[in-house]
Amino acid sequence: MPVNTIPPVDLVRQYKLISEEVDRAVLEVVRSGRYIGGEVVKDFEEQLAKYVGSAHCIGCNSGTDALYLALRALNIGAGDEVITTPFTFIATTETVSLVGAKPVFVDIERDTLNMDVGAIEAAITPQTKAIIPVHLFGQPVNMARLMDIAQKHNLYVIEDCAQSTGAKWEEDLTGNIGHVGCFSFFPTKNLGTCGDGGAVTTNDPAIAETIKVIKEHGSAQRYYHDVVGINSRLDSIQAAILRVKLSYLDQWNKQRREISQRYHQLLAGIPGIQLPQEIKGGYHVWNQYTILVKNHNNNEKTTRDDLREKLQENGIISMIYYPIPLHLQKVYHNLGYQKGAFSVTEEAANEVLSLPMFPDISPEEQEQVAYALRDYFA
Numbered sequence: 357m358p359v360n361t362i363p364p365v366d367l368v369r370q371y372k373l374i375s376e377e378v379d380r381a382v383l384e385v386v387r388s389g390r391y392i393g394g395e396v397v398k399d400f401e402e403q404l405a406k407y408v409g410s411a412h413c414i415g416c417n418s419g420t421d422a423l424y425l426a427l428r429a430l431n432i433g434a435g436d437e438v439i440t441t442p443f444t445f446i447a448t449t450e451t452v453s454l455v456g457a458k459p460v461f462v463d464i465e466r467d468t469l470n471m472d473v474g475a476i477e478a479a480i481t482p483q484t485k486a487i488i489p490v491h492l493f494g495q496p497v498n499m500a501r502l503m504d505i506a507q508k509h510n511l512y513v514i515e516d517c518a519q520s521t522g523a524k525w526e527e528d529l530t531g532n533i534g535h536v537g538c539f540s541f542f543p544t545k546n547l548g549t550c551g552d553g554g555a556v557t558t559n560d561p562a563i564a565e566t567i568k569v570i571k572e573h574g575s576a577q578r579y580y581h582d583v584v585g586i587n588s589r590l591d592s593i594q595a596a597i598l599r600v601k602l603s604y605l606d607q608w609n610k611q612r613r614e615i616s617q618r619y620h621q622l623l624a625g626i627p628g629i630q631l632p633q634e635i636k637g638g639y640h641v642w643n644q645y646t647i648l649v650k651n652h653n654n655n656e657k658t659t660r661d662d663l664r665e666k667l668q669e670n671g672i673i674s675m676i677y678y679p680i681p682l683h684l685q686k687v688y689h690n691l692g693y694q695k696g697a698f699s700v701t702e703e704a705a706n707e708v709l710s711l712p713m714f715p716d717i718s719p720e721e722q723e724q725v726a727y728a729l730r731d732y733f734a
């Protein structure tokens with residue numbers, strides 16, 4: 357029997373460290389009677405804009421909504437194509453489909469698991485309107501190269517920063533490099549709240565204005581509806597919690613970076629696994645620490661799945677992000693991609709394993725993870 361379980365993320369541990377501040381922030385909102393909008397939301401939007409370095413920030417209900425709002429504001433719809441990675445959470449392309457546009461995939465790089473920027477140009481057609489780089493697991497995409505391509509072909513860039521709040525490409529924060537940045541405050545993200553939440557950042561006042569209209573039922577003036585909108589709000593309680601947590605984000609990201617360094621040291625030299633690395637020019641914020649486990653099995657069960665079970669027997673819970681690439685999902689059969697279309701992605705889907713990663717994991721717990729991993733390969 358395992359003595360103690362090491363979860364992939366421990367949100368209670370984090371809450372306990374800042375519980376007084378969080379409790380006070382929540383109670384203030386509850387006692388104020390103002391539960392939607394108000395100063396708290398406005399203030400958080402301003403603080404996040406300042407943090408990211410962008411002129412505008414608009415809170416919304418989720419990271420998924422942030423992506424949807426960005427696409428709508430850029431007028432992307434039927435007949436348009438959007439280039440992105442097949443190795444991401446479904447929200448990245450679900451929103452492309454929801455606005456009526458077509459996701460077009462390019463393969464990823466094995467070393468970063470991010471979209472292969474060098475493959476973008478070959479995927480551009482006269483219908484291409486935008487690129488959505490996803491800063492997966494907190495690792496920034498090479499935005500210098502990507503922006504060059506976007507400018508050359510006159511394409512919009514929507515950054516999916518759901519996993520990368522605080523990450524940088526060179527000196528710039530992710531979310532402030534493309535035309536629009538989309539953030540998620542889902543509890544397990546680097547800046548996570550106690551429920552759902554999201555935000556959009558931009559330096560373009562017209563885009564910001566359109567997003568505000570669409571997220572409020574298509575109305576700039578109450579009860580006057582100019583376009584078809586949705587209801588997407590960052591609620592006041594979540595904004596109050598996020599305001600507290602934003603002040604800790606840099607510290608937590610630093611802790612994540614230290615934890616990744618310790619994993620690098622503890623796991624160095626194990627044959628059969630590839631450790632994640634920070635891209636040169638990037639500031640990685642390690643939403644996940646994801647290793648690649650090379651497959652040595654000829655049967656159905658991959659070495660990765662076998663290792664995952666072994667870790668679980670030892671009380672270590674690891675995760676698979678993501679087991680099925682988007683181009684092979686049932687929902688996208690109509691796009692016509694075949695198995696083998698993106699070999700790096702497909703191999704990664706069979707090899708990725710995300711180890712326990714959260715700012716307050718202890719060195720002893722990391723050693724326990726490393727011990728179990730070494731033991732498996734011994």
Ligand SMILES: *Cc1c(COP(=O)(O)O)cnc(C)c1O
Pocket residue numbers: 417418419420421444445447448490516518519539540541542552553554
């Ligand atoms: C979490 C996530 C989203 C969606 O965010 P929600 O707040 O859960 O809607 C989008 N893209 C990526 C890459 C994510 O990890």
